[in-house]
Amino acid sequence: MAYPYTHEREVRMLSRGWGDPASRSLAGWRALGGYEGLARAFELGREGVIGAVSDAGLRGRGGAGFPTGLKWSFMPKEKAGPHYLCCNADESEPGTFKDREILRWSPHQLIEGCLIAAYAIRADHVYIYCRGEFFETNLILARAVEEAYGAGLAGTDILGSGTTIDLTVHQGAGAYICGEETALMTSLEGDRGLPRMKPPFPAASGVFGRPTTINNVETLAAVPHIVRNGAAWYRQWGTDKSPGTKLFCVSGHVNRPGNFELPMGFPMEELIEDVCGGIPEGRRLKAVIPGGASVPVMDASECEGCTLCYEGVQEKGSMLGCASVIVMDETTNIVKQVRRMVDFFAHESCGQCTPCREGTTWMARTLRRIEEGRGRVGDLDTLVELSEQMTGTTICVLSDSAAAPVISSIEKFREDYLALMPGAALAGAS
Amino acid sequence: MNDPHLEVREGEAPFRNPGWAGNTGEFELTEADVRGDEYVGTLLPDGGHPGAAPALPYILADKDPDAPLFEGPYRKRIEKILSRYPTAQAALIPVLNMAHELRGHISDETMATVADTLGLPHAYVRGVTSFYTMYNRRPVGRFLIQVCTNISCNLCGGEEVLAAFLAETGTELGETSPDNLFTVTEVECLAACGFPAAVQINSQYFENVTVEDVAPILEHLKGKAG
Numbered sequence: 116m117a118y119p120y121t122h123e124r125e126v127r128m129l130s131r132g133w134g135d136p137a138s139r140s141l142a143g144w145r146a147l148g149g150y151e152g153l154a155r156a157f158e159l160g161r162e163g164v165i166g167a168v169s170d171a172g173l174r175g176r177g178g179a180g181f182p183t184g185l186k187w188s189f190m191p192k193e194k195a196g197p198h199y200l201c202c203n204a205d206e207s208e209p210g211t212f213k214d215r216e217i218l219r220w221s222p223h224q225l226i227e228g229c230l231i232a233a234y235a236i237r238a239d240h241v242y243i244y245c246r247g248e249f250f251e252t253n254l255i256l257a258r259a260v261e262e263a264y265g266a267g268l269a270g271t272d273i274l275g276s277g278t279t280i281d282l283t284v285h286q287g288a289g290a291y292i293c294g295e296e297t298a299l300m301t302s303l304e305g306d307r308g309l310p311r312m313k314p315p316f317p318a319a320s321g322v323f324g325r326p327t328t329i330n331n332v333e334t335l336a337a338v339p340h341i342v343r344n345g346a347a348w349y350r351q352w353g354t355d356k357s358p359g360t361k362l363f364c365v366s367g368h369v370n371r372p373g374n375f376e377l378p379m380g381f382p383m384e385e386l387i388e389d390v391c392g393g394i395p396e397g398r399r400l401k402a403v404i405p406g407g408a409s410v411p412v413m414d415a416s417e418c419e420g421c422t423l424c425y426e427g428v429q430e431k432g433s434m435l436g437c438a439s440v441i442v443m444d445e446t447t448n449i450v451k452q453v454r455r456m457v458d459f460f461a462h463e464s465c466g467q468c469t470p471c472r473e474g475t476t477w478m479a480r481t482l483r484r485i486e487e488g489r490g491r492v493g494d495l496d497t498l499v500e501l502s503e504q505m506t507g508t509t510i511c512v513l514s515d516s517a518a519a520p521v522i523s524s525i526e527k528f529r530e531d532y533l534a535l536m537p538g539a540a541l542a543g544a545s
Numbered sequence: 546m547n548d549p550h551l552e553v554r555e556g557e558a559p560f561r562n563p564g565w566a567g568n569t570g571e572f573e574l575t576e577a578d579v580r581g582d583e584y585v586g587t588l589l590p591d592g593g594h595p596g597a598a599p600a601l602p603y604i605l606a607d608k609d610p611d612a613p614l615f616e617g618p619y620r621k622r623i624e625k626i627l628s629r630y631p632t633a634q635a636a637l638i639p640v641l642n643m644a645h646e647l648r649g650h651i652s653d654e655t656m657a658t659v660a661d662t663l664g665l666p667h668a669y670v671r672g673v674t675s676f677y678t679m680y681n682r683r684p685v686g687r688f689l690i691q692v693c694t695n696i697s698c699n700l701c702g703g704e705e706v707l708a709a710f711l712a713e714t715g716t717e718l719g720e721t722s723p724d725n726l727f728t729v730t731e732v733e734c735l736a737a738c739g740f741p742a743a744v745q746i747n748s749q750y751f752e753n754v755t756v757e758d759v760a761p762i763l764e765h766l767k768g769k770a771g
């Protein structure tokens with residue numbers, strides 16, 4: 116049976132084998148060309164692998180879009196002790212549900228990617244930091260790890276290459292902030308997941324004080340395909356600046372929500388109208404959040420002509436993030452949804468930085484007051500000012516993330532806020 | 546375009562993605578599909594490769610608040626966990642996860658035992674435990690029902706589903722029903738946003754849950770409780 120939400124315009128690379136429980140097993144993954152990339156990596160050598168990934172132009176799928184090959188090249192070439200690779204499988208950005216699909220449908224795809232990356236950066240041990248809530252998913256992954264060990268694909272002398280790489284599935288315990296790379300490392304060390312100041316950067320001093328690289332699940336899952344088929348093959352999809360395919364997680368007001376693997380640069384309107392079957396009951400589009408809760412909200416006019424790639428969404432004033440497209444139709448109460456997102460950030464703030472700890476709580480309270488019809492016109496200026504103070508002033512960017520939907524929604528949906536304020540029109544607000 | 550899932554016909558109910566461990570569609574996965582037969586029970590809790598140790602199914606059907614924590618098979622599991630990390634401190638969260646699974650919550654005594662077992666200060670373990678939201682600090686019902694009300698689910702009725710669970714179980718948010726069966730809470734995004742509303746019940750995800758599904762799900766759970 117086909118994965119429940121296929122579409123003819125989809126590309127089947129990362130989503131190959133989804134929907135077929137057989138592809139979870141080692142044999143099933145091998146039947147799809149699995150572990151050929153790993154064998155090829157050992158032929159290419161470390162520099163060859165990093166070169167291929169750089170040439171392919173693969174960019175990190177965890178949200179920031181940092182070039183993966185470049186990140187790997189920061190790792191020291193000389194070893195004075197262990198190196199580590201952390202796979203970020205802590206997926207918890209509201210609107211994002213792609214990594215879990217990779218983990219539960221093609222765990223070997225991720226394991227193969229981890230092994231190739233670990234080989235390239237000379238890592239001795241890979242920690243796959245999995246979200247605590249993913250019990251079933253983690254079991255599928257754990258079983259695949261056992262299979263890989265059993266088949267000599269992990270552990271000592273992998274495929275007779277003389278390389279030793281260990282893999283450990285590490286289960287978290289519920290904290291959005293642990294997805295932030297330095298917090299992930301602190302958490303992996305058995306501490307509260309508090310982000311750290313950079314520098315030092317992870318490639319110099321990461322988890323357990325050793326050189327470390329952190330990559331997202333989707334980033335690592337793309338690696339076997341690139342190594343096996345080459346950079347030019349990968350570049351057949353996408354744009355010059357955003358090559359390859361991307362898993363688009365579409366949620367909210369569409370007839371067919373789900374994950375769709377499409378070439379980078381796919382038009383947003385076609386994604387919503389064609390691939391996702393449009394908005395229920397023919398209602399009109401109101402707003403889209405293109406990259407998960409931490410990116411600016413777009414209004415319907417900005418969605419026109421928007422192409423979904425890093426540069427395309429940036430041109431429209433937002434960010435592609437993890438390509439978590441949240442669609443909101445004309446019935447949506449924007450103020451309520453922004454408040455709900457800010458509640459989330461207030462709940463997840465680790466509390467180290469005052470602008471973030473105090474700012475998120477204050478914003479949540481003010482938004483709630485506006486939502487309940489007790490807002491004042493001055494509140495909007497206060498919120499904008501507060502958002503500005505929360506941007507660029509903290510250890511990690513959770514604070515900036517919380518501010519983004521607030522600033523952008525006040526800018527684009529000011530009328531919605533004012534409509535909730537008694538007497539705002541009379542006061543000649545603007 | 547001949548995939549039946551892609552056809553949206555005029556006047557039909559909006560499309561629902563067949564879910565994971567959910568109650569809709571032909572896409573239902575059984576426990577055996579997920580874990581394989583050999584994963585249900587038999588590997589508990591000391592089997593398998595140590596690389597999978599921190600995530601192996603110490604998911605126990607019935608919590609045992611009185612089980613000796615770190616003896617016998619559980620002791621072996623701790624040793625396996627310790628073998629995967631360069632420091633004992635790094636084993637803290639996997640070991641807390643194990644204790645949480647076994648007991649259903651983390652009490653002060655559990656924290657003390659964990660701290661002593663790993664040679665960590667008690668206050669440190671308390672600090673870490675309270676940081677992570679998955680650790681229940683008090684006993685919860687046989688079924689912990691966590692309903693996502695974050696944005697994507699919220700747009701598609703998450704709050705109504707939460708309200709229905711509260712009404713049908715006759716509880717307040719976070720409270721346990723008098724028969725000790727159900728505790729209903731609100732949860733942040735479960736990474737199943739395309740399958741709204743997403744609900745996690747103990748270790749299992751239920752997806753595409755609507756208000757109409759609430760009563761049958763509760764009946765199903767009552768059946769499991771026997």
Ligand SMILES: Cc1cc2nc3c(=O)[nH]c(=O)nc-3n(C[C@H](O)[C@H](O)[C@H](O)COP(=O)(O)O)c2cc1C
Nearest residue numbers: 175176177203205206207294295296330331334513
């Ligand atoms: C608050 C916060 C939460 C994050 N959560 C995640 C996450 O859940 N998964 C993820 O892969 N990256 C997350 N990131 C991004 C990571 O810090 C990091 O950039 C990413 O894992 C790097 O991998 P990549 O280069 O492959 O994208 C988060 C960042 C921040 C600031």
Ligand code: SF4
Nearest residue numbers: 465467468471509511
């Ligand atoms: S910005 Fe917020 S979440 Fe990030 S370190 Fe500071 S307080 Fe913690």
Ligand code: FES
Nearest residue numbers: 693698734735738
């Ligand atoms: S918003 Fe509900 S699962 Fe993501």
